[in-house]
Amino acid sequence: MGALFSTADTIVAVATPPGHSGLGVVRLSGPEAAAIARHLTRRTDPFTPRHATLAVIPEVDQVVVTWFAAPHSYTGEDVIEMSGHGSPWLLQAIVERACQAGARLAQPGEFTLRAHLNGRLDLIQAEAVADLIEAVTPLQARVALDQLEGTLTGLVRSIDAQLFDLVAKLEASLDFPDEGFHFITRTNATTDLAQVRDALTRLVEDGRRGRLIREGRMVVIAGRPNVGKSSLFNALVGTNRAIVTPLAGTTRDVLTEQLDVCGVPITLVDTAGLRASGDLIEEEGVRRAVQAREVAALTLLVLDASQPLSLDDEELLREVAGPRLVIANKADLERQWPEGSALAVSATTGAGLDTLRTAIVVALSGSSSSEDWRDPPRVSNLRHVQQVERALVAVERSLEELRQGATEELVLAELADARAALESLSAPRTPDDLLQHIFSRFCIGK
Ligand SMILES: Nc1nc2c(ncn2[C@@H]2O[C@H](COP(=O)(O)OP(=O)(O)OP(=O)(O)O)[C@@H](O)[C@H]2O)c(=O)[nH]1
Numbered sequence: 215m216g217a218l219f220s221t222a223d224t225i226v227a228v229a230t231p232p233g234h235s236g237l238g239v240v241r242l243s244g245p246e247a248a249a250i251a252r253h254l255t256r257r258t259d260p261f262t263p264r265h266a267t268l269a270v271i272p273e274v275d276q277v278v279v280t281w282f283a284a285p286h287s288y289t290g291e292d293v294i295e296m297s298g299h300g301s302p303w304l305l306q307a308i309v310e311r312a313c314q315a316g317a318r319l320a321q322p323g324e325f326t327l328r329a330h331l332n333g334r335l336d337l338i339q340a341e342a343v344a345d346l347i348e349a350v351t352p353l354q355a356r357v358a359l360d361q362l363e364g365t366l367t368g369l370v371r372s373i374d375a376q377l378f379d380l381v382a383k384l385e386a387s388l389d390f391p392d393e394g395f396h397f398i399t400r401t402n403a404t405t406d407l408a409q410v411r412d413a414l415t416r417l418v419e420d421g422r423r424g425r426l427i428r429e430g431r432m433v434v435i436a437g438r439p440n441v442g443k444s445s446l447f448n449a450l451v452g453t454n455r456a457i458v459t460p461l462a463g464t465t466r467d468v469l470t471e472q473l474d475v476c477g478v479p480i481t482l483v484d485t486a487g488l489r490a491s492g493d494l495i496e497e498e499g500v501r502r503a504v505q506a507r508e509v510a511a512l513t514l515l516v517l518d519a520s521q522p523l524s525l526d527d528e529e530l531l532r533e534v535a536g537p538r539l540v541i542a543n544k545a546d547l548e549r550q551w552p553e554g555s556a557l558a559v560s561a562t563t564g565a566g567l568d569t570l571r572t573a574i575v576v577a578l579s580g581s582s583s584s585e586d587w588r589d590p591p592r593v594s595n596l597r598h599v600q601q602v603e604r605a606l607v608a609v610e611r612s613l614e615e616l617r618q619g620a621t622e623e624l625v626l627a628e629l630a631d632a633r634a635a636l637e638s639l640s641a642p643r644t645p646d647d648l649l650q651h652i653f654s655r656f657c658i659g660k
């Protein structure tokens with residue numbers, strides 16, 4: 215732990231993924247980085263900053279060395295990147311030689327931690343680096359990139375600046391105890407704070423969608439046998455992953471696939487048709503289907519539009535309460551009942567699937583409208599959402615105090631809390647345990 219927060223030594227790690235690849239990169243950061251690289255390549259001349267230099271590490275590999283001189287580097291320290299051939303053995307050999315020459319193996323996230331400690335990235339940006347690396351959908355990557363580029367930081371700063379302005383005026387008023395609210399009227403303070411509240415409210419709303427995009431959700435397909443659950447599963451996944459037959463009771467196991475639904479990473483689950491069959495295997499399948507429904511964020515309850523609704527269907531509609539979408543499948547055939555609020559789709563022709571995709575993300579986000587899902591939300595990380603919420607609660611309390619005619623002191627106490635929440639987002643003074651927590655989810659070499 216101690217070593218993690220010291221930036222006095224030089225750290226080294228392979229920065230590319232394990233396995234064989236065209237290129238592999240070893241990264242060094244710290245005061246000895248350039249000297250160690252020279253030692254490894256038997257070079258007497260210094261490297262030229264930001265120039266790619268072909269060099270040889272005797273008996274190991276040919277490498278291209280790039281030196282980023284402090285402070286113009288990712289970490290803000292001297293950084294050396296050595297690109298070699300992407301063999302795990304060769305890269306490991308380079309790391310070992312670097313360690314023999316005085317470097318220390320980097321811990322997960324330690325390069326980015328140093329970038330943060332050296333003021334190159336605030337905490338929001340550092341966390342965005344991990345999100346960017348882990349992104350599995352284009353929208354996830356876009357949200358993380360925006361944060362890395364400082365969109366959220368800038369927004370939080372501007373909200374905090376508005377609060378600071380108000381705090382300054384209220385504090386100055388404290389020197390005029392007789393009059394009270396000397397430098398700003400209650401009405402103006404209320405107007406300013408209402409603006410801040412609205413900006414924070416929009417961010418919290420953004421956060422609901424942002425978390426959905428960042429975290430993903432599990433969606434389970436359920437319904438009676440033969441209604442076309444597996445066909446729908448295949449249609450959404452885009453491959454014939456599940457077996458489809460005209461026989462009721464085809465699917466017994468629980469099948470899962472990962473897919474991108476309007477930018478949200480979804481784990482889609484296909485399950486056995488729900489019925490009492492007396493068949494041992496099928497009953498186990500039904501038990502697992504019920505279990506899957508219990509952990510899923512959303513159930514797609516599939517009904518067959520080409521068959522009259524049975525008592526079993528009615529029962530299922532009562533039983534599957536929770537968050538759900540009712541789907542009238544086989545809408546390409548003659549319909550036997552009016553869909554009402556059910557979504558008409560055809561798993562075989564693909565009709566209605568786009569509407570269904572939108573309906574899934576809208577239902578998961580709990581929003582009432584199908585806002586433009588391609589529009590990247592500005593906040594997505596739970597820690598960030600929580601701090602914005604904390605700031606919002608404090609601002610709402612301060613508005614209430616103003617309304618009730620409270621003194622400047624009371625209003626100021628709430629505003630201090632709001633500002634502390636906002637500051638903890640970009641966090642120049644983050645407690646070590648929070649840093650430890652945040653950076654432990656990084657991979658080694660980042
Ligand atoms: N016309 C039409 N047929 C469909 C549609 N969806 C599924 N089917 C047919 O319905 C039959 C059952 O489809 P499955 O996808 O296996 O149904 P399931 O709900 O998974 O069935 P179990 O696994 O037995 O519970 C197959 O013959 C499919 O070709 C559809 O949208 N239109």
Ligand SMILES: [Mg+2]
Nearest residue numbers: 443444464465
């Ligand atoms: Mg099936």
